[in-house]
Amino acid sequence: MNTDEREEVIDVTDVRRVYGGGFEAVRGITFSVGRGELFALLGTNGAGKTSTVELLEGLAAPAAGRIRVLGHDPHTERAAVRPRTGVMLQEGGFPNELTVAETIRLWAGCTSGARPATEVLDMVGLTRRSTIRVKQLSGGEKRRLDLGLALLGRPEVLFLDEPTTGLDAEGRRDTWDLVRALREEGTTVLMTTHYLEEAEALADRLAILHEGRIAASGTPAEVTAAQPSRISFELPEGFFLGDLPPLAELGVTGHETSGRTVLLRTEELQRTATALLLWADRAGVALRGLDVRSASLEEAFLRIAERETARSRGESAGHEAADTRSNGTSTERAAA
Numbered sequence: 001m002n003t004d005e006r007e008e009v010i011d012v013t014d015v016r017r018v019y020g021g022g023f024e025a026v027r028g029i030t031f032s033v034g035r036g037e038l039f040a041l042l043g044t045n046g047a048g049k050t051s052t053v054e055l056l057e058g059l060a061a062p063a064a065g066r067i068r069v070l071g072h073d074p075h076t077e078r079a080a081v082r083p084r085t086g087v088m089l090q091e092g093g094f095p096n097e098l099t100v101a102e103t104i105r106l107w108a109g110c111t112s113g114a115r116p117a118t119e120v121l122d123m124v125g126l127t128r129r130s131t132i133r134v135k136q137l138s139g140g141e142k143r144r145l146d147l148g149l150a151l152l153g154r155p156e157v158l159f160l161d162e163p164t165t166g167l168d169a170e171g172r173r174d175t176w177d178l179v180r181a182l183r184e185e186g187t188t189v190l191m192t193t194h195y196l197e198e199a200e201a202l203a204d205r206l207a208i209l210h211e212g213r214i215a216a217s218g219t220p221a222e223v224t225a226a227q228p229s230r231i232s233f234e235l236p237e238g239f240f241l242g243d244l245p246p247l248a249e250l251g252v253t254g255h256e257t258s259g260r261t262v263l264l265r266t267e268e269l270q271r272t273a274t275a276l277l278l279w280a281d282r283a284g285v286a287l288r289g290l291d292v293r294s295a296s297l298e299e300a301f302l303r304i305a306e307r308e309t310a311r312s313r314g315e316s317a318g319h320e321a322a323d324t325r326s327n328g329t330s331t332e333r334a335a336a
């Protein structure tokens with residue numbers, strides 16, 4: 001999409017969220033989502049995903065920063081935003097005694113321009129479960145009902161908080177297909193997920209949150225391209241690692257060996273792979289089990305989480321050291 005044409009449907013600038021006890025769960029995040037885009041928020045447990053989504057849904061006001069959804073403040077102008085958005089929370093909370101169809105009709109009664117219940121049931125694959133009481137649904141079926149309710153009002157913007165948690169593989173694929181179809185129709189989707197293959201499959205862009213801050217963002221390809229690629233192979237019989245050309249000259253930034261299997265990491269995949277294959281050719285050997293691949297989103301995620309955890313440990317160690325220096329005499333006195 002040409003950036004000049006891009007219509008920002010969700011616009012978040014330097015937003016913070018502080019809970020009652022003073023804990024800062026969201027520490028100054030900035031991102032935007034264009035119309036028809038699917039944006040995924042990723043992060044380890046407690047990174048601040050739900051805290052962020054709740055702000056976008058207008059359920060709470062940010063402690064600082066600015067949020068616009070469809071051009072409005074979702075908290076103070078909730079009446080303008082809410083009818084145009086669909087929300088699937090992590091915990092649905094339906095009346096247990098109603099059937100699936102009754103639940104949809106009840107919600108439809110409060111939704112202007114609601115889709116017919118039969119259409120919603122079909123979209124989320126619950127047609128054959130329509131007369132079942134909600135309390136008898138499986139966890140995955142409840143997630144589908146949740147999604148159906150979020151879709152009732154034909155939302156322009158859809159917030160999905162872990163939409164496929166608890167779904168089996170088939171249910172997850174069905175949900176992906178549905179989300180893709182909605183995006184094709186122009187729905188803007190912001191979702192959180194713990195499934196990195198889900199983000200890789202669906203997201204146009206994503207952000208990885210860590211301790212309330214955005215640690216990485218971009219298209220899935222951009223986020224993974226920033227991580228080293230991997231080349232693995234078996235060392236030919238009679239050869240040792242030292243027989244390869246110097247690894248640094250091959251552009252290798254790290255390596256591991258396990259038995260005869262060698263794993264090389266490189267940020268210059270083409271150069272390293274070419275040099276390795278030329279070497280094998282000249283040496284007249286075959287590299288068995290040769291596997292050349294870019295980092296997956298999962299690898300990128302794990303490396304970013306490791307890096308950020310190390311950084312925050314380093315920062316807190318630095319602060320402790322600074323505290324010790326500033327209180328140095330008292331520590332020394334205590335030790336004395």
Ligand SMILES: Nc1ncnc2c1ncn2[C@@H]1O[C@H](COP(=O)(O)OP(=O)(O)OP(=O)(O)O)[C@@H](O)[C@H]1O
Nearest residue numbers: 019020023025043044045046047048049050051052
């Ligand atoms: N009501 C609350 N009061 C105080 N702290 C809270 C509250 N809700 C969440 N937190 C804290 O805020 C941080 C972020 O929580 P949040 O639920 O946003 O994370 P998350 O990324 O959605 O995690 P998960 O993947 O586990 O759902 C956590 O440390 C959590 O303990």
